[in-house]
Amino acid sequence: MSSIQELLAQKAELDRRIAEAQRAAKSDAIAKVKALMSEYGLTAADLAGRAPGAAKPETTRKVAAKYRDPASGQSWTGRGLKPKWLQAALASGKSLSDFAI
Known part of the structure; x- marks a missing residue:
């Protein structure tokens, strides 16, 4: 051994x-x-996956607001969940077009 x-x-x-x-x-x-x-x-x-002179990948851009609460000035783009101020206004009988910008 x-x-x-x-x-x-x-x-x-x-x-x-x-x-x-x-x-x-x-x-x-x-x-x-x-x-x-x-x-x-x-x-x-x-x-590295990117040729020289190639355009940079596009970044996300902000979306313009489509709806605004005239009382508080808060706005919503129309994307995602409806904000609470808009849900409350719709529940009280107002329509979405009342808040359109």
């Missing part, structure tokens, strides 16, 4: 060989990627 020191030495040698093999594989992969980038004229920006 092997001693603990011999087993630890073997483990250290295997760890060194594994690290060396990983470095070699990584180096080969980088060389292949660089060759493909050169062949197809790609840049790092292309790899």
